[in-house]
Amino acid sequence: MLPARFEYHRPASPEETFALLASLEDAKVLAGGQSLIPVMKLRFAAPAHLIDINRLPGLDGIDVADGTLRIGTLVRHNQMVASHTVSASHPLLASTAPQIADPLVRNLGTVGGSLAHADPAGDWGSAMLAAGASVMLKSSRGEREVPISDFLVDIFTTTLEPDELLTEVRVPLPSAKMGGAYLKLERKVGDFATVGVAVQVEMANGTIGRAGIALTGVGSKNIHATDAEGSLAGAEPNEAAFAEAGRLAAAACDPVSDVRGSSEYKRHIVEVYVRRGLARAVETARAA
Amino acid sequence: MQITVTLNGTDRSADVEPRLLLTHFIREIARETGTHLGCDTTSCGACTVLLDGIPVKSCTLFAVQADGREVTTVEGMMANGQLHPIQAAFKEEHGLQCGFCTPGMMLTAKVLLDRNSDPTDDEVRWAISGNLCRCTGYMNIVKAIQAAGRTMASESADAQTPVAG
Numbered sequence: 001m002l003p004a005r006f007e008y009h010r011p012a013s014p015e016e017t018f019a020l021l022a023s024l025e026d027a028k029v030l031a032g033g034q035s036l037i038p039v040m041k042l043r044f045a046a047p048a049h050l051i052d053i054n055r056l057p058g059l060d061g062i063d064v065a066d067g068t069l070r071i072g073t074l075v076r077h078n079q080m081v082a083s084h085t086v087s088a089s090h091p092l093l094a095s096t097a098p099q100i101a102d103p104l105v106r107n108l109g110t111v112g113g114s115l116a117h118a119d120p121a122g123d124w125g126s127a128m129l130a131a132g133a134s135v136m137l138k139s140s141r142g143e144r145e146v147p148i149s150d151f152l153v154d155i156f157t158t159t160l161e162p163d164e165l166l167t168e169v170r171v172p173l174p175s176a177k178m179g180g181a182y183l184k185l186e187r188k189v190g191d192f193a194t195v196g197v198a199v200q201v202e203m204a205n206g207t208i209g210r211a212g213i214a215l216t217g218v219g220s221k222n223i224h225a226t227d228a229e230g231s232l233a234g235a236e237p238n239e240a241a242f243a244e245a246g247r248l249a250a251a252a253c254d255p256v257s258d259v260r261g262s263s264e265y266k267r268h269i270v271e272v273y274v275r276r277g278l279a280r281a282v283e284t285a286r287a288a
Numbered sequence: 289m290q291i292t293v294t295l296n297g298t299d300r301s302a303d304v305e306p307r308l309l310l311t312h313f314i315r316e317i318a319r320e321t322g323t324h325l326g327c328d329t330t331s332c333g334a335c336t337v338l339l340d341g342i343p344v345k346s347c348t349l350f351a352v353q354a355d356g357r358e359v360t361t362v363e364g365m366m367a368n369g370q371l372h373p374i375q376a377a378f379k380e381e382h383g384l385q386c387g388f389c390t391p392g393m394m395l396t397a398k399v400l401l402d403r404n405s406d407p408t409d410d411e412v413r414w415a416i417s418g419n420l421c422r423c424t425g426y427m428n429i430v431k432a433i434q435a436a437g438r439t440m441a442s443e444s445a446d447a448q449t450p451v452a453g
Contacts, residue, residue: 001328008289008306008352030353037309037348038330050306052353102418104333104396107342108349189417190331 003040010052014165017053018140022163024049029165031074031113034105035122059112059167062086069093069171073112077101080111089173091284092180092200092212096127099182102190112166115148118158118221121192125152125222127182128169130198130212136168137161145170155220176202176209179285183273184216187260193217194260195269197249199277201232203285208232213245213274218253218266225249228274237282239275246274291355295320296364306352311335313351314361322362322391326420333419336392337361343396345418362391365398373439374398374432383432385423393419397433405441407434 009024011017021027027049030036039045053059059074062083069089071080080086080097087094100106100114100123114124115135128148135151137144137160148169151158160166180200184193196216202209211232213225228248235241255266292301293313300318314323314337326334328347335346338360346359365372374394377383384390393416400407400415407415412430421429 002309003307005305005307008350010352033350033353034330034348037350041328054353102333103415104336104343104345104418105330105348108344 001041003037004043004046006040006047007049008052009049010055012055014056014058014138014167015140017051017056017165018138018163020049020051021165022140024051027051027162029053029113029116031116032076032109033113034101034109035114035117035119053165064089064173067173067175069173071111071169071171073110073166073168075111077106077109077111077114078103081106090131090171090180091178091281091288092127092131092182092198093171095180096123096182096198099123099184099196105190111169115151115169116158116160116166118152118154118156119192120155120219120221121196121217122222123182123184123193123196123198123216126196126198126214126216128171129214129222129224130180130200131171132210132212133169133171135166136170137164138167139164143167149224152221157221174202174210176204177285177288178202179281179283179288180212181277181280181284183277183280185269185273192260195255195266195273197270197273197277199274199281201237201278201281201285203237203282206236208235208237208241208282211245211278213249213277215249215253215270217260218255218270220254223253225252225274227252232278237278239279242275242278245278246271249274289352289355291352293318293351293354293356294358296360304351306350308351310337310346310349310351310354310359313354314346314359317351320361320363324388324391326388331420332389333392333396334389336395336419338395338399341399343392343399343418360395362394365394372398373443374401374436377432377436377439378429381432381435382428383424384429389419389421389423393421393429397436401433401437401440405437405444407437409434 028047030052059072061072184196200212215223228245250271257263324334326332330348337346
């Protein structure tokens with residue numbers, strides 16, 4: 001399948017990239033291309049210009065600074081899988097990375113590209129919501145930091161302006177003991193999630209301090225289950241608390257019936273996976 | 289756009305449309321047809337090639353993105369007229385039936401075995417989970433990859449043994 005014709009641009013510097021983004025009509029940024037190229041081949045997208053950022057320097061680092069994990073927009077999924085910094089600092093992201101797509105797609109697909117694509121079936125969106133992350137958006141006009149919960153607006157829709165580039169993801173690293181897990185139900189490796197659940201807990205004196213819960217593939221965007229999170233603040237980490245959070249998360253989602261399962265089935269999986277994910281997250285927090 | 293891709297060690301230049309996929313560049317312009325186009329939707333891995341040594345799906349990459357980079361296909365596996373140990377093992381262990389997924393399967397296996405010549409069943413299955421085979425049920429593919437690993441380990445041990453004298 002051939003995509004529609006487009007003009008190809010390969011800027012050599014961030015400045016050149018921002019200038020192109022500001023001047024070109026109907027341009028898309030090409031990062032890993034593992035979502036964009038398939039939708040272009042299916043002609044769901046037909047941008048007039050592609051701006052290939054793959055050779056831009058300085059966008060593929062994973063670092064910790066000021067209690068924040070900083071993930072460059074060109075970091076590939078498999079870099080997240082292999083990163084000692086990630087596995088040592090962030091259980092939820094470490095659990096999410098190896099479950100994304102398949103090994104070949106993970107070699108090219110990027111964290112930043114996946115978030116900017118804003119597919120409600122994307123795994124990073126949920127992980128970043130549960131982790132309380134934000135994204136850095138840069139243009140020739142300046143730079144702004146946007147919480148991921150504001151960034152993801154609707155299906156394939158974000159607050160990214162046409163002249164902006166998502167340059168970095170910032171994930172807070174709390175000083176409290178933290179645990180997390182990503183649970184994904186998929187029909188086969190590489191399929192979109194039937195249901196995905198991202199869970200993070202931060203412990204405070206044996207009780208739950210902050211909890212983060214977000215859901216994949218069960219709404220028109222990654223769903224931030226804030227009621228479920230709220231029910232856990234200050235709660236004892238026990239089965240009753242996990243079950244209540246599971247019920248509230250199931251109530252917050254809005255799945256459609258499709259080839260992957262009925263709406264009722266998906267809602268049920270959300271309830272079960274939130275319960276299981278919380279138990280696993282508390283376990284990893286205690287082991288931390 | 290004028291591009292040059294180093295394909296199996298040889299520079300191949302062409303003037304291509306930016307929308308040309310790397311698979312089509314390899315098959316229709318460079319005329320190396322060992323790389324197969326299967327699902328064309330980023331699912332099956334039949335089109336797997338190595339881009340600077342990393343296995344990727346060539347149906348989900350534009351040829352212009354490979355400009356100035358090294359691409360290895362199944363044609364680049366043989367050396368000195370000899371099958372690569374992975375090719376020999378797929379033949380010996382019946383690691384293929386129709387052969388359609390085989391080039392991609394072997395290239396992915398090569399990257400695994402170059403890192404770890406003695407992978408467990410689970411490690412092999414994990415590594416090839418982006419390459420689909422609809423014939424074999426994977427049993428003999430896993431066996432072939434592990435057998436190739438043993439050959440590669442013994443060959444590299446031989447190469448390192450100092451010559452007596």
